[in-house]
Amino acid sequence: MPSEMNINICASVWLVEDNQHYRQTMVDLINQSQGLDCKYAFDSCEAAIEQMRTAEPPEIILLDIGLKGMNGVEGVKRFKEITPATHVVMLTIHEDSNLVFEALCAGASGYLLKDSSPERVIESVKEVLAGGAPMNAQIARKVVESFRQFNLPKGDYGLTEREKEILGHLVGGLSKKQIAEKLFISFHTVNTHIRNIYEKLQVNTRSGAISKAFKERLV
Amino acid sequence: MPSEMNINICASVWLVEDNQHYRQTMVDLINQSQGLDCKYAFDSCEAAIEQMRTAEPPEIILLDIGLKGMNGVEGVKRFKEITPATHVVMLTIHEDSNLVFEALCAGASGYLLKDSSPERVIESVKEVLAGGAPMNAQIARKVVESFRQFNLPKGDYGLTEREKEILGHLVGGLSKKQIAEKLFISFHTVNTHIRNIYEKLQVNTRSGAISKAFKERLV
DNA sequence: TTAAGAATAGCACGTTTGTGCGATTGAGAT
C-alpha cells in the first residue's frame, strides 16, 4: 500500500548522462522539485534499456545527446520502440541544430540546454508533461520546414474525379479487371481512363503513375 | 539613388488585418521599430495579392488568421505560391492549436498572439528574420509529432542491399530488361530478385511493391 | 566443415499491360 500511494502524484523521471558530476546535480535538482521523482540515473543508453526489462518505464527520460556507445539519437529510437508513451527530452551542450533535429525526428519530445537554469530545467520537464515540446525558434523552424516538404507540394495534373479514383485503385494494387469489377464498369473503360491518366501524368507505365502519385501527393 | 539607399537596412513588412484600429496600432508599432518598415496594410488577402501584381513583395507578411473572405490559412498558401521567399507570420487572438497548425503546414513561419506586448511583437518579427519560427510549446509538439508520423515508421522487411537497389529501380519505373542492362546482370537474375522482393514484401504485383515501398518508407 | 544465404542464371507459359485505332452518350459552356 505505501509504495503505490504516490504514483499519480509524482511523475517518474530517468536520467541518462555520462558525466557523473552533472548527473548527480540533475538527480538532486529533480528530486527536490515537487511532482518529479528521479527513479534511476544511468551513464549509458544500454544500461537504461537493460533496466527497462524489469522496471516500469518512466514518464520522462532526460537523455544526453552526446553519449559514447549508443548515442542519443539512436537511444531515442530504441526507447520509443520499447515504450512509446515515454517522453524523451534531449540534453545538449551546444545548440547543434542538426543533431537536435535528428533526435526530434527520431521521437524526442524536446530538448534542454545543459547550462539552463535549474528553473528552466524543471519548467521544460513540466512543459513536456503538459503536452508541450520545449525547443528554440531555430529548431522549430527547421521542423516546420521539413514537415512542409512532406506536406505541401500537392501537384495538380488536372485529373478528373473518376481518374483520381482509378489512380487510387492502381495504387491499391488492383488490376484493370479488378477495378472494372469494383466500379461496375467495363474493362475497356478502365483501360481508357488509365491511358488518360498516363497522358496527364506524362508516364507510360503503372509504376511511373504510382510513383508520381506518391511523390506529388496525388493520393 | 535616395530610394534604394535603405533597402538593405530596413526589412519590409506588410500587414493584413481587418480590424482598422488594431491595424493602425500595428503599423505604428512596426514603423517606430528600427530596421522594420511597414510598407502596406490591407484589410483582406485579396487586396494584398492584388498589390503583389505591381509592388515588390515584402520580406514579412503579418497575417490575421481569422479574416473574412479568404481566410488566413488559404492566404498563406496563396502568398507562398506567389512569393515563396516571403515569411508569413500569423496573427491570432486565441491559441487555437489546430488552426495555427494548419497555417504552419500551409507555409507560415510562426505565429503571434494579438495581445502580445509590443516588445514581443517586434521580437517575433526579428526572430523570423533571423531564421526562427516563433510559436509556443504546444504547437511545436503538434508539429513534431505530425512530422514524425511521416518520418518514423521505416519498415524493415529484411531486404538485401541488392534487393533494395532493384526496388529503387522499380520505383523509378524501369522494366526488368532495363534494370538488367543498368546493373550489367541477366534479365533472369533481375527476375529472381524481384520475386524475392515480392515474397518479402508479401505482394504479387509491381504496383503493390511500389506502394508498399512508399508507404513503409523503404525508398 | 557444413549449413545458410545472397547473388547469379536459366526455361516455359499463362496473364496482364500498354497502345494503335476507333465509337456513343450526356452535361455544361459559348
Added chain:
DNA sequence: ATCTCAATCGCACAAACGTGCTATTCTTAA
C-alpha cells in the same frame, strides 16, 4: 445551337509481367 469534355465501351496485338521449377558460385556464420 454548337462545341467541348467526361465517361462510357470496343478490338487487336506485341511487349512485359508473374510464377512454376531448377541450378551454380561465393561468402559468412555456426
